Amino acid sequence: MTVAHAPGRPRDPGVDRRVAHAALELFGEVGWAGFSMEAVARRAGVGKASLYLRWSGKEALLSEALTVGLARVSDVDTGTLRGDLIQLAQQTLESYAGDTGRAALRLMLEGGAIPGVAEHYERVRQSQVLAARGIVRRGIDRGELPGTTSVxxxxxxxxxxxxxHALTTPADRRAQLATHPERYALRLVDFVLRAVVAPDAGGTEA
Amino acid sequence: MTVAHAPGRPRDPGVDRRVAHAALELFGEVGWAGFSMEAVARRAGVGKASLYLRWSGKEALLSEALTVGLARVSDVDTGTLRGDLIQLAQQTLESYAGDTGRAALRLMLEGGAIPGVAEHYERVRQSQVLAARGIVRRGIDRGELPGTTSVxxxxxxxxxxxxxHALTTPADRRAQLATHPERYALRLVDFVLRAVVAPDAGGTEA
Structure with a gap:
């Protein structure tokens, strides 16, 4: 799917982010059945007409919101395996503990069945998987991991x-985890890396 | 919530299981908004009247289905930590790769907000968490894990x-994973245990 932009109209990134955030929150709460341009406009505090100037319909709007709000794994490249994995862990904690956590869950449930969104969702999901695997492959190439590591x-x-961890953190501490995921991310990465690099590691391909 | 049984009426465990399975499948597909006694009866191939003889309403029906279909962690006690963890991993793979996977996801999304079910769901969830933590505590008590292990x-x-793993396995191989979770469960358990028991393990409480 291509996202329709009104030609020549300059876009305000602040508004775009606000709309994307509102779209994901709304989708998380009510699903596709309750998703409408009008409800997104109301929640984002923008006019419905201006939404239609930017997006051709709710399929295009939700598709772009997915890209803006959820798909950032592909930008991760700190130069070290540990640095990349910490960012990946932090992004995952933020996604599922933050305001868009319900949207991420609901996408797993409904994403593949929404006409006009399913294909875009599948592409975003695939690119996230490939980017995450790329992080580990680069670590192997740099000699930071054994070549036999099970990606x-x-x-x-x-x-x-x-x-x-994000989904089982009690609601009253979840917002804190979303804004400060560093400490748990660090412990998690070091835990998992220990399993991989330990001698006779079970983490190798059979 | 207590589940209402017609007094003196003998129950058929085969029918109960079929109804519980049908209830979870339906809930996974359509959520609470589309959940009805009639639709469960149709899917399970039993009369609607006989459902009402067993359950007072759809809240009681879904609540009991959760217990029958999803909450089995508390039964796990093989005598060894590794044995218990393998069962826990297998149950999780079966839950999310099998027919009830969508119900498990949808419960995370909607479970806490369904009147008459939320409290029961929260109890089931809590008892699963406690049972899982009990598995690890018993392992520590038996000396199979360091006392400093991060549960x-x-x-x-x-x-x-x-x-x-269950959610990212392609749809055409998911049923196979649900019926044969043993191989991946074994590799996963040995991977995670390696992180815990490795010298200077990062898997200890800070």
């Missing part, structure tokens, strides 16, 4: 651990 | 790793 086990436990 | 990191990576 799957490393990423399942790292991303899954961050996701589970 | 949180171990369970986040184990349960989260299994959940993420």
């Amino acid at each position: 799957t086990l490393l990423l399942d436990t790292l991303v899954g651990g961050a996701m589970t | 949180t990191l171990l369970l986040d990576t184990l349960v989260g790793g299994a959940m993420t």
Whole structure:
């Protein structure tokens, strides 16, 4: 899907981010069945007409919100494996503990079945998986990890651990985790890396 | 919430399981908004009247289905830490890769907001967390793990790793994973245990 922009109209990144955030929050709460341009406009505090100047419809709006709000793994490249994994863990904690956590869960549930959004969601998901695998491959290439490392086990436990931690953190401490994910991210990365680099590691491909 | 049973009426465990399964599948697909006794009866191939003989309403029905279909962690006690963790990993893989995976996700999203079900869901969730922590505590008591082991990191990576693996396995291989979770469960458990028992493990409480 391509996102329709009114030609020649300069865009305000602040407004775009606010709209994307409102769209993800709304989608998380009510799902596709309750998702409308009008409700997004109201929540973002912008006119419905101005939304239609920027996006052709709610499919395009939610598709772009996914890209802006959820897909940042591909930007991660700190130069070291540990640095990249810490960023990946922090992003996952922020995603699932923050305001967009419900949207991320709901996408897993409904994303593949929304006409006009499913294909875009699948592309975003695939590019996130590829980017995460790229982080580990670069670590192997730089000699930071054994060549026999199981990329799957490393990423399942790292991303899954961050996701589970965010989802099981009590509601009254979740916002704090979303704004300060550093401490848990660091402990999680060092825990998982220990499993990979330990002698006779079980974390190698069979 | 207590589940209402018609007094003196013998229950057929096969029918109960079929109804619980149908209830979870339906809830996973349509959520609470589309959940009805009639739709469960149709899907399970039983009369609506006979559902009302067993359950007072859809709240009681879904609450009991949660207990029957999702909450089995508390039964795990093989005598060894590794044995218990393998069962926990297998149950998690089965839950999220199998027919009830969507229900498990949707419960995280909606479970706390359904009148008459929220409290029961919270109790089931809490008892699962306590049972999982009990597995690790028993391992520490038996000397299988250092006393400084981080129960949180171990369970986040184990349960989260299994959940993420199930959710990211392509649809055409997910049913196979649900019926044969043993191989991945074994690799996952040995990976996570390596992080915990490695010398100078990062998996200890700070």
